[in-house]
Amino acid sequence: MRALTWHGTHDVRVDNVPDPQVINPRDAILKITSTAICGSDLHLYDGAIPGALPGDVLGHEFMGEVVETGKGSTLKKGQRVVVPFTISCGGCFHCKIQQYSACENSNPAEKQDMSATLYGHPMAALFGYSHLTGGYSGGQAEYVRVPFSDVGPIVIPDHLEDDQVLFLSDILPTGWMGAENAEIQPDDTVAVWGCGPVGLFAVQSALVMGASKVIAIDHYPHRLELAKQLGAEVINFKTTNVREALMEMSGGIGVDAVIDAVGMESHGFAVDNMIDMVKQKVGMGADRASALKQAILAVRPGGRVSIPGVYGGMTDKFPLGALMEKGLKVNSGQTHVQKYTQPLLEKIEDGTLDTTFLISHRLPLEDAARGYKNFREQQNSWTKVILKPGMEKEGAG
Amino acid sequence: MKHKQEAGIAGGLVAVGLAVGTAAFGIFLGRRHSGGNDDAPQFARRSNQAEHALVGRSVTIRKPAAELYEYWRDFCNLPEFMENVEKIAKQGGPTGGAVWKVKAPGGGTIALKTEIAEEVENKRIAWRSVEGSDIEIMGEVRFSPAPGDRGTRVSLRIEYDAPGGAVGRSIAKAFLREPEVQARHDLKRFKMLMETGEIATSAHRRSETREAKQQENA
Structure with missing residues (x-):
């Protein structure tokens, strides 16, 4: 065959x-x-x-x-x-x-x-x-x-x-479970990193589950357009400061739940992601996790972090303090x-x-x-x- | 006592060099874990104090102990999930004599001759090698209720030795193909067989399966 x-x-x-x-x-x-x-x-x-x-x-x-x-x-x-x-x-x-x-x-x-x-x-x-x-x-x-x-x-x-x-x-169950893992409540604002197929299905699922607002983040205009058609508000991280935008769009509270639908090969132009990118290239194996790091800083205290994005190994400079101090709940998994x-x-x-x-x-x-x-x-x-x-x-x- | 002496001597020489200090620390660690002041099985300790090489492993299987015991007790079944055991022939008799044909590196086989040392219905089966066996071995499988009503905890423990001390042991190890890894994989395959009725394989065609390979080697 x-x-x-x-x-x-x-x-x-x-x-x-x-x-x-x-x-x-x-x-x-x-x-x-x-x-x-x-x-x-x-x-x-x-x-x-x-x-x-x-x-x-x-x-x-x-x-x-x-x-x-x-x-x-x-x-x-x-x-x-x-x-x-x-x-x-x-x-x-x-x-x-x-x-x-x-x-x-x-x-x-x-x-x-x-x-x-x-x-x-x-x-x-x-x-x-x-x-x-x-x-x-x-x-x-x-x-x-x-x-x-x-x-x-x-x-x-x-x-x-x-x-x-x-x-x-x-990808449909993965996007759905990603939204389910965000434990969405009716008045929630949910941010989704990545408008690839899983991210788009997570956006769709979050809206079906009753989120009052879903914000989708990517840098490809066509993918952002697809998210918009589903009913999401969008942020282009290439031109906009994501954390500041999310604070503004959630009225200064921060989003209630974040979904990382990007995973281990995230793009992103922060210094730490560039270093991680080099390390990954030379086989030092650290997962690039810039989307996840950003999501953890953006979510409100007591909020939920859902990770449908794939990671395979270790990551560096993980904002563990933010996770603990803000009392975040993490749900993940294949x-x-x-x-x-x-x-x-x-x-x-x-x-x-x-x-x-x-x-x-x-x-x-x-x-x-x-x-x-x-x-x-x-x-x-x-x-x-x-x-x-x-x-x-x-x-x- | 021996450890105490060594620790004392090593302690006196710490100032001399880092190597000695490391050795003393090793002994300290060894003593810490040899006491067994916890509930873990002996084979889980960092340094076991058994006379022979010792390997062991536990798995939980969602089946009643009686069913698992029944299957294991018929030694002819064991080659189904023990990868390096080609065949077990029962010799009959009151002591449950059996001859195990075990794969050796290079395509040959060795013979393990065993008898049942002890059995407690639905709880424990122990076997040991007898005169004429190529390798000295003691094996034991225990069946006990798993925590939280999750089935049966199955623990396999194997102690083995060969004539000739450390050299013999390394030969035995070579013949048994990394016994620790083997024991772990065999138990996983036993679990698969009992829980799913088959042993998982990613083979694409029947000619790639373990059974096919075994038949070729036979």
Whole structure:
């Protein structure tokens, strides 16, 4: 089959790789109909996540048709399903309390040591996201093997298009959980750093949850425009002093909750971020966290800090004093996708949530490398790229 | 007593050099942790005082102790989740004799001959090597209620030694492929098998799985 494989920093290629097979009883094999490039795929693309190996198939946002099932799978051939990017067994302590991204059984035993050393505990396996999270082949391919297919995949009714439901795999639940983690109350003002897909979904979710005002922060005009269309007020951090603006826009109180939808490769022109950027480049490994640092200073005392943005290691010069002195509450984590797929599918069906507004490009799988390059380099206009294995390559025919 | 003497001598020489001071500090640390004035298992101490090399690990499994005990008690099941154990053949008899065929580096195997040292239904199974075993080993698995009604705490403890002191031990270590890592991974795989009915693998094709590799080595 054809699949997008990782070969090194800024080097991804569509290659021939062997078709996947059912290995364990609860497995299923999907024929991919739609798959997306995620902002967190760019962390791999940029070489910022350790543990990726040449030849790894990337992709953790995908959906498709069931073509083969193991004897323990509850899926049936021909069903259309969306698959959560977190692989979770459904039977361990963490799965039972719906903390699916901390599943104890999906990350193979011999691969748990790395994350156990780095984080103190092993975490759930993720599709196509380095060997730190299990080394499972991802879904930017024609076919994918889905373990624990009786727990994760959600069956999609025929009347919904791929574009409407594909993002149930990651970014919609991630934005939703980001807003939920901000513990929004009816009179709250909420600030969201980053108007990438997760940030935009967090904006949308925060408004659905009843925030009285949502302020979105970015520096790409088109992305700010999308946030505005959702109903947010916006700040361009390139031209505006963010902290001062947030104080003004919240009437001098400070925002009640902040959401960092940026993560470890934040832009930003503060001196400390420049130093962090250099360190990351020379392999000293500190996560750049300028958005998070800014968010912690901007939130009001007693406020909430939600971190859906991805971090992988350590950071320097963290404003721990502000966190403690202001009595902030921090909620974070990889998304417990399985907890949200059903309720969010209902919200898509009844029209509460729209997921299609941020799709900017649809490409054949063969064009995936171009998709990565442009998604990274032209962030203003390339807001979200969907890859279609079945689609004809442009100019090919 | 030995430690006390050494500490005394080292203490007298601290002024001489940093190296000696470091050694004394090491002994101080060693003494601090050898007493075992806490509730942690012996294998969790920084420096265990066991005569032999000792490794151990606990996991919590969301299954009743009886079910786990039942599975473990049939030693023929153990190769399902013990990666370096190719096969266990029961010899029968009152002492539960068994021969373990264990993978060695370079593709060969060694034989562990064991008998059941003690078993307490649903609580504990202990085994030890007998005459003719390639490696001297004592193993024990305990099943106890996990805190907070979260299932069963399973603790695996292995003490091993080989003829020839430290040299023999390093050989044993090589043959057992880093026993500490092995014990940890084996227990995780046991947990996976009991909680999910399968052992997680990121293999893409059946030919890449652990089982396939084992069959090739056999």
